[in-house]
Amino acid sequence: MVHPLDGVQAKLDRAFEHGKALREEIRSLDQNEFYETFQNPRPKLGADGVFWLDGYLRVLKEPPLKLGIIAGDCAHNLRGSLDHLVYQMAILDSRKSRAKPQGTFFPIARNDREYRVAKSDEAPCLRDRALAGIIEEHRAFVDAEQPYAPTAPPGPFEGHPLLALSSFSNTDKHRVIHAAVLRPVRVESFPLGEDFPIEVRLPRKQPNIIGDGAHIYSLGVRPTKPDMNMQTNLVYGLGLGNRGLMDNDLLNICLYVAKLIDRFRPLFP
Amino acid sequence: MTHPLDGAHAKVARARENLKELDRKSVAFVQAHPYVVAPEIDPQTGQLVGILRAQVKEDPIPLELGVIAGEVGHNLRSALNYLTLCLAEPPIGTGAGDSTQFPIFYDPPGSTYKKPARQRFREGENKYLYGVRPVHRTLIEKAQPYNGRHREHLAFLAVLNNGDKHRLPTPTGILGHIEPPDLGDYHGKMLAHINRTPAVHDGAEVFRVVGAAFDGDAAQVHMKFDPAYEIGFGDNPMIGTTNTMWRAAHFVELVLRVFHRVFV
Numbered sequence: 006m007v008h009p010l011d012g013v014q015a016k017l018d019r020a021f022e023h024g025k026a027l028r029e030e031i032r033s034l035d036q037n038e039f040y041e042t043f044q045n046p047r048p049k050l051g052a053d054g055v056f057w058l059d060g061y062l063r064v065l066k067e068p069p070l071k072l073g074i075i076a077g078d079c080a081h082n083l084r085g086s087l088d089h090l091v092y093q094m095a096i097l098d099s100r101k102s103r104a105k106p107q108g109t110f111f112p113i114a115r116n117d118r119e120y121r122v123a124k125s126d127e128a129p130c131l132r133d134r135a136l137a138g139i140i141e142e143h144r145a146f147v148d149a150e151q152p153y154a155p156t157a158p159p160g161p162f163e164g165h166p167l168l169a170l171s172s173f174s175n176t177d178k179h180r181v182i183h184a185a186v187l188r189p190v191r192v193e194s195f196p197l198g199e200d201f202p203i204e205v206r207l208p209r210k211q212p213n214i215i216g217d218g219a220h221i222y223s224l225g226v227r228p229t230k231p232d233m234n235m236q237t238n239l240v241y242g243l244g245l246g247n248r249g250l251m252d253n254d255l256l257n258i259c260l261y262v263a264k265l266i267d268r269f270r271p272l273f274p
Numbered sequence: 275m276t277h278p279l280d281g282a283h284a285k286v287a288r289a290r291e292n293l294k295e296l297d298r299k300s301v302a303f304v305q306a307h308p309y310v311v312a313p314e315i316d317p318q319t320g321q322l323v324g325i326l327r328a329q330v331k332e333d334p335i336p337l338e339l340g341v342i343a344g345e346v347g348h349n350l351r352s353a354l355n356y357l358t359l360c361l362a363e364p365p366i367g368t369g370a371g372d373s374t375q376f377p378i379f380y381d382p383p384g385s386t387y388k389k390p391a392r393q394r395f396r397e398g399e400n401k402y403l404y405g406v407r408p409v410h411r412t413l414i415e416k417a418q419p420y421n422g423r424h425r426e427h428l429a430f431l432a433v434l435n436n437g438d439k440h441r442l443p444t445p446t447g448i449l450g451h452i453e454p455p456d457l458g459d460y461h462g463k464m465l466a467h468i469n470r471t472p473a474v475h476d477g478a479e480v481f482r483v484v485g486a487a488f489d490g491d492a493a494q495v496h497m498k499f500d501p502a503y504e505i506g507f508g509d510n511p512m513i514g515t516t517n518t519m520w521r522a523a524h525f526v527e528l529v530l531r532v533f534h535r536v537f538v
Contacts, residue, residue, distance in 0.1 A: 012441060
């Protein structure tokens with residue numbers, strides 16, 4: 006190894022490869038194979054004289070396990086690149102002591118309490134445990150990257166990329182990262198044949214990930230004749246993990262980690 | 275998912291995919307003949323030695339091989355952990371059960387552990403196998419490396435996976451099958467001592483001709499020597515090749531098969 010961060014970079018490069026492979030895999034899927042929409046008319050007109058049709062999701066088959074497996078490999082390498090970075094910092098700082106660093110990892114905490122306060126008198130806090138052997142001056146670099154720190158750059162989506170990564174990586178160690186249908190963010194409905202207004206309502210407070218039988222939309226029309234035709238367009242997506250991250254989100258996490266690692270490079274001349 | 279162990283089997287299948295890629299890339303590296311063995315004279319002893327010389331200045335083993343080896347370890351280890359979580363009956367949440375995983379206890383060569391692996395398993399099983407029935411714990415115990423017969427591949431898996439958490443499982447070249455060198459005129463006069471397990475790096479000694487000092491010109495020795503070498507991963511003294519990983523994958527698959535009927 007020529008540079009201490011060569012291994013870190015190798016892990017990062019591999020994570021990007023998996024992120025791109027996952028995107029291609031998802032895009033190559035015929036999503037109609039996995040789910041469809043069915044509509045149920047409400048039996049009675051609404052009080053305002055509006056006739057409502059409710060749209061529901063029907064899952065035909067689960068998305069392939071392979072998607073979660075590739076996402077797991079991506080998360081494993083990303084998490085590994087951060088942990089290896091901290092290991093190299095520990096080697097850098099313990100050169101004089103010649104002690105081999107042990108048990109180090111890149112800590113990711115939701116708040117300062119989780120980061121700095123020990124759970125018991127016997128166990129050191131997360132910061133001390135993860136950054137054992139690293140001098141204060143260098144620990145400050147890791148402190149500044151904590152998701153709650155004001156110095157941490159904002160992520161590309163709601164929720165912090167490091168927290169999403171931590172969740173992905175932990176999930177992958179215990180079970181396959183679940184791939185599931187995401188709630189469509191936009192539903193469009195058009196009248197066919199003649200013009201009449203259609204009201205589209207999306208359910209409030211629906212989770213990002215939806216399952217079989219989930220209520221997706223409601224279409225309201227004021228009936229003027231017995232036979233009124235309309236076409237409804239909506240696009241589903243596949244999301245991964247509890248947060249329902251999409252393929253591009255994973256690549257964005259890769260980019261975020263790459264930039265984070267770049268901020269540590271000056272420590273390794 | 276139709277069977278609770280589908281995820282675990284998918285992880286093993288992924289590890290096998292990783293292994294095929296690792297095999298392909300390792301062979302491509304080795305077939306490019308990045309090293310030659312050149313006869314040289316040891317200035318200290320005057321003996322003729324065969325020294326491995328890299329054809330390029332820097333260690334040419336691609337780090338990517340270590341990354342892929344790390345994935346193999348991660349996926350196989352995860353498959354075993356998925357199994358254990360399927361076996362654990364209480365829901366895994368906060369508190370007890372957070373450490374549930376497939377334990378792998380072994381006695382590494384030159385171990386500094388105060389207690390043997392079998393005893394460490396007994397002491398750790400309540401932590402790692404929380405919620406797992408005694409009958410299933412017994413089966414997991416039987417798979418432990420200290421019970422021998424192919425189970426030692428799990429020890430290598432643990433080394434590979436634990437190492438990968440902190441740093442890359444640096445790929446190291448290791449010499450495989452070696453025939454004694456044919457040293458032309460000098461063959462038969464002296465006894466060739468072969469170093470059978472040198473790590474393949476620039477300057478590694480592969481063989482040494484012992485019995486008398488060499489009084490000729492090393493550059494003039496016409497040598498027939500074609501060592502086979504492959505890529506090893508892990509930490510000394512537990513270095514394994516892709517063959518070791520294939521065997522580990524096979525053993526993990528066997529463990530999953532044993533437990534398959536538990537869920538029927």
